[in-house]
Amino acid sequence: METTYRSIFKWGDKREEKLEKGIIELVKEQFNYTDEDFKKKVLYGNQQVKLDKMTSIPESTRRKFIEIAGSENVRWDDYSRASHAFGKFYGDLLYLRKGEIATPPDLVISPRTEKEIEQILLLCQQENIAITPVGGLSSVTRGVETPRGGISLDLTKHLNKILKVNTVNSTVRVEPGAYGPALEKHLNDCGYTCGHFPQSFEYSTVGGWVAARGAGQASTGYGKIEEMVLALRVITPAGIIETKDFPATAEAWDLNKIFIGSEGTLGVITSVTLKIRKYRPENDAFASFVFKDFKSATQCMREIMQAGFGFPHLFRLSDSVETATAFKIKGFDNSFSDRFLKMKGYRPGERCLMFVSIEGDKEYTHLVKKKIKKIARKSGGFYSGEKPVKEWLKQRYESAYLRDPLMDVGVMTDTVETSVNWDNLLNLWTQVRNYLESREKTHVMAHISHVYENGANLYFTFLSPMKQGDEMEDYLNYHSGLIDAIHNNGGSLSHHHGIGRALAPWMEKEMGKTAMGLLQAIKDNLDPKGIMNPGNTLGLK
Ligand SMILES: Cc1cc2nc3c(=O)[nH]c(=O)nc-3n(C[C@H](O)[C@H](O)[C@H](O)COP(=O)(O)OP(=O)(O)OC[C@H]3O[C@@H](n4cnc5c(N)ncnc54)[C@H](O)[C@@H]3O)c2cc1C
Numbered sequence: 402m403e404t405t406y407r408s409i410f411k412w413g414d415k416r417e418e419k420l421e422k423g424i425i426e427l428v429k430e431q432f433n434y435t436d437e438d439f440k441k442k443v444l445y446g447n448q449q450v451k452l453d454k455m456t457s458i459p460e461s462t463r464r465k466f467i468e469i470a471g472s473e474n475v476r477w478d479d480y481s482r483a484s485h486a487f488g489k490f491y492g493d494l495l496y497l498r499k500g501e502i503a504t505p506p507d508l509v510i511s512p513r514t515e516k517e518i519e520q521i522l523l524l525c526q527q528e529n530i531a532i533t534p535v536g537g538l539s540s541v542t543r544g545v546e547t548p549r550g551g552i553s554l555d556l557t558k559h560l561n562k563i564l565k566v567n568t569v570n571s572t573v574r575v576e577p578g579a580y581g582p583a584l585e586k587h588l589n590d591c592g593y594t595c596g597h598f599p600q601s602f603e604y605s606t607v608g609g610w611v612a613a614r615g616a617g618q619a620s621t622g623y624g625k626i627e628e629m630v631l632a633l634r635v636i637t638p639a640g641i642i643e644t645k646d647f648p649a650t651a652e653a654w655d656l657n658k659i660f661i662g663s664e665g666t667l668g669v670i671t672s673v674t675l676k677i678r679k680y681r682p683e684n685d686a687f688a689s690f691v692f693k694d695f696k697s698a699t700q701c702m703r704e705i706m707q708a709g710f711g712f713p714h715l716f717r718l719s720d721s722v723e724t725a726t727a728f729k730i731k732g733f734d735n736s737f738s739d740r741f742l743k744m745k746g747y748r749p750g751e752r753c754l755m756f757v758s759i760e761g762d763k764e765y766t767h768l769v770k771k772k773i774k775k776i777a778r779k780s781g782g783f784y785s786g787e788k789p790v791k792e793w794l795k796q797r798y799e800s801a802y803l804r805d806p807l808m809d810v811g812v813m814t815d816t817v818e819t820s821v822n823w824d825n826l827l828n829l830w831t832q833v834r835n836y837l838e839s840r841e842k843t844h845v846m847a848h849i850s851h852v853y854e855n856g857a858n859l860y861f862t863f864l865s866p867m868k869q870g871d872e873m874e875d876y877l878n879y880h881s882g883l884i885d886a887i888h889n890n891g892g893s894l895s896h897h898h899g900i901g902r903a904l905a906p907w908m909e910k911e912m913g914k915t916a917m918g919l920l921q922a923i924k925d926n927l928d929p930k931g932i933m934n935p936g937n938t939l940g941l942k
C-alpha cells in the first residue's frame with residue numbers, strides 16, 4: 402500500500418490526472434508559464450508519511466477502546482492518523498504537501514454498531530478525550546481536523562448500510578457512512594433516486610451531507626439536504642435523540658434542523674431517513690442557452706423561478722469568464738457555432754452559458770422546458786440544444802480532479818460559495834470579482850448552480866500563481882480578504898460547504914452574539930464536557 406502524503410491529499414480515486422491542452426494554454430496565457438513550468442513538481446508530497454508525535458492516549462485506555470470496537474477497528478499507526486488529520490481545504494492540501502501535520506488524531510476508530518458508539522462516547526467523556534465523527538473527509542472548511550488530538554471516528558468502514566427503502570412513504574433509511582454512489586445505485590435499482598449529487602458525490606457520505614448541510618447539483622429541483630431529511634438518530638454525550646419520519650409535525654421546533662449543519666459538534670448521526678423520488682431518466686428534459694450577458698441571464702433565471710410552473714432540477718449559469726474558459730478548453734472558439742453566435746451579437750467576454758435539466762413526469766418535464774424556453778427567448782437567450790447539458794452531465798464530477806495537477810505546477814486554485822438575494826446578486830458578484838481580481842495574474846470564474854424563488858448561490862473559482870516559499874500565509878491572507886468581501890457585501894458565509902473552522906472567525910459577526918450564545922447553549926447541553934469536534938468548529942468553544 403502506498404503510504405505517501407500524496408496518496409492522502411489526492412482527490413477521489415487518486416488518479417494522476419493530466420491537464421487538458423486547453424487548460425495548459427489558459428495557464429500559459431494568464432500566468433506567462435512556459436513548457437518548462439509544466440515540468441515542475443511543486444510541493445509534490447511524495448515523501449513517506451512520518452509523524453513527529455506518538456499517540457498520546459495511553460495503552461491502558463487504548464485497550465479499553467479495543468475491547469469495545471475490536472483490535473482491527475482501532476488504529477494508531479502513522480498513516481491511519483495522518484490520513485484522518487485533514488479534509489480537502491486548500492490549506493489542508495498545502496500542509497500535506499509539505500508533510501506538516503501538527504495535530505493528528507491519536508486514534509482512528511471504526512465502530513461496528515451504535516452500541517459501540519455509545520460506549521466510545523462514554524469512555525471519551527470519562528477520560529476527557531476529544532472525538533470527531535468523519536465520513537468521506539471531503540470537508541473544504543476544516544471541519545474534520547483534530548486540534549485537540551483524540552479520536553477520529555470513521556463511520557464509513559462498517560456503518561454504511563442502506564437500512565430500508567419504503568416505497569409506500571417514499572423514504573430511505575440509511576446509515577451515515579454510505580457513500581453517494583452506493584446509495585444512489587441501491588435506490589435506482591428500486592426505481593428511485595435520492596436527488597443529492599454534490600460534486601464530491603463519489604467520495605462523500607450521507608452523514609457528511611447532513612452534518613455539513615450540503616447541496617447537490619440538482620438542488621434547484623430536489624432542494625438542499627435539509628429539505629430531504631425526514632428523520633435522524635443522533636448519539637450525543639447527553640443521550641440519544643431520535644426524530645420520527647412524520648411528513649410534517651408541529652411538535653415545538655424542528656429538532657432535525659438542530660443537527661443538520663451541526664458539523665459533528667453535538668453528537669454522532671447514526672441514521673438518516675431521507676425523502677426519495679421516482680427515478681425516470683427516460684423522461685428527463687434538457688436545454689442549454691447562450692445569453693448576451695450575465696445581467697439578462699440572471700433576470701431570466703429569476704423570472705423562471707418566480708413564474709409558478711415548476712422548477713428545473715439542474716439549473717446553472719456561468720458568468721462570462723467561466724463561459725469563455727469553458728469554450729476555450731472545449732475547443733469551441735472559432736468553430737462554426739462560435740462564429741454564428743458572434744454574428745448574432747453573443748460576444749466573447751460578455752456571453753453566458755445556461756444549463757437546464759428537468760426531471761419527473763414526462764408531461765411535466767416537457768411543459769417546464771417549453772415554459773423555460775419561452776422566458777429565455779424573451780430575455781434574449783439563444784437556445785443551443787440538449788447536447789451541451791448531456792455532455793456536461795457525463796463529466797459532472799471530473800473538475801474536482803484538476804486541483805491536484807494544477808497545484809503540482811504551482812497554481813493556487815480554490816472555490817468559495819455564498820448565497821444572496823436577487824436584489825443584491827449582481828452587486829455581490831461584482832464586488833467579490835473585483836476583490837479576487839485585485840490580486841495580480843488571477844483568473845476568476847463564477848457561476849450560479851442552486852437557484853431559489855428568492856435568490857441564488859454564487860460560486861467563485863480562482864486560479865493564481867502560488868507565492869512559492871510563502872504559500873500558506875499568502876493563501877490565508879487572500880482567503881480572509883475574500884470572506885470579508887462576501888460578508889461585507891451581504892452574502893452568506895456559506896451556501897453548502899458549511900463553516901468548519903475556516904469560516905468560524907466570521908460567525909459572530911454574521912449571526913450576532915445572542916444567536917451564537919444559543920448555539921453554544923445547545924452544545925453545552927448535549928456535550929457538557931466539550932468533547933465533540935472541539936476547537937472552534939462553527940465558532941463554538
Ligand atoms: C471536490 C469537492 C467538491 C465538493 N462539492 C460539494 C458540493 O457540490 N456540494 C456540497 O454540499 N459540498 C461539496 N463539497 C464539500 C463536502 O464534500 C461536503 O461538505 C460533504 O457533505 C462532506 O461529506 P463527507 O462525508 O466527506 O464528510 P466529512 O468531510 O468527513 O465531514 C464533514 C463534517 O461533518 C461531520 N460529520 C461527518 N459525518 C458525521 C456523522 N455521522 N455525524 C456527525 N457529524 C458528522 C464532520 O465532523 C465534519 O464536521 C465538496 C468537496 C470537495 C473536496
